[in-house]
Amino acid sequence: MAQLRHFEDEFRRLGVQVLIISFGADHWARAWMLETGSPYPLLLDPERATYQVYGLGSSFIRVWSPKVMWHYLKLILRGEHMRPVQGDPHQLGGDVIVDADGVIRLIHRSKDPVDRPPVEKLLAVLRNPAQGASS
Amino acid sequence: MVKLKRGDRAPDFTLITLEGQPVALSDYRGRPVLLVFLRHLG
Numbered sequence: 505m506a507q508l509r510h511f512e513d514e515f516r517r518l519g520v521q522v523l524i525i526s527f528g529a530d531h532w533a534r535a536w537m538l539e540t541g542s543p544y545p546l547l548l549d550p551e552r553a554t555y556q557v558y559g560l561g562s563s564f565i566r567v568w569s570p571k572v573m574w575h576y577l578k579l580i581l582r583g584e585h586m587r588p589v590q591g592d593p594h595q596l597g598g599d600v601i602v603d604a605d606g607v608i609r610l611i612h613r614s615k616d617p618v619d620r621p622p623v624e625k626l627l628a629v630l631r632n633p634a635q636g637a638s639s
Numbered sequence: 640m641v642k643l644k645r646g647d648r649a650p651d652f653t654l655i656t657l658e659g660q661p662v663a664l665s666d667y668r669g670r671p672v673l674l675v676f677l678r679h680l681g
Contacts, residue, residue, distance in 0.1 A: 604670050
């Protein structure tokens with residue numbers, strides 16, 4: 505979220521609407537919004553219907569892999585605040601860019617919890633949809 | 640279910656904001672949208 509906030513002006517300049525989707529409970533979602541200071545709307549999908557439609561997976565093995573554990577250990581050693589997991593810890597996320605005509609220009613399904621595309625890549629596709637991809 | 644890919648039409652949906660307002664993807668037709676699906680709020 506910090507990365508998305510950092511580029512807020514650029515998203516605005518490009519006329520992009522950012523929508524955050526979560527399956528978390530209402531009160532946790534409110535706490536998350538306060539803590540992150542997200543400037544973008546948060547939409548609640550407790551049934552995870554959109555996650556299914558967009559093909560976002562759920563994986564025990566990928567979530568608890570050594571790579572992911574090492575990532576979180578580094579965050580803890582840096583003193584970052586880790587909150588208890590709310591909701592299904594095995595649900596994976598993703599990022600989708602939809603153009604002004606309603607066509608998917610990029611769909612990135614996270615392979616593990618730390619697999620998110622760099623914001624620079626998202627901005628590159630928003631500037632030039634021909635650079636999009638599916639994964 | 641067919642796996643969506645680049646070039647496909649984005650399936651529309653309607654979800655509720657924290658303020659209880661319904662928001663549809665199609666509400667934003669005419670401008671690009673970045674959908675960020677969170678894992679969990681932890």
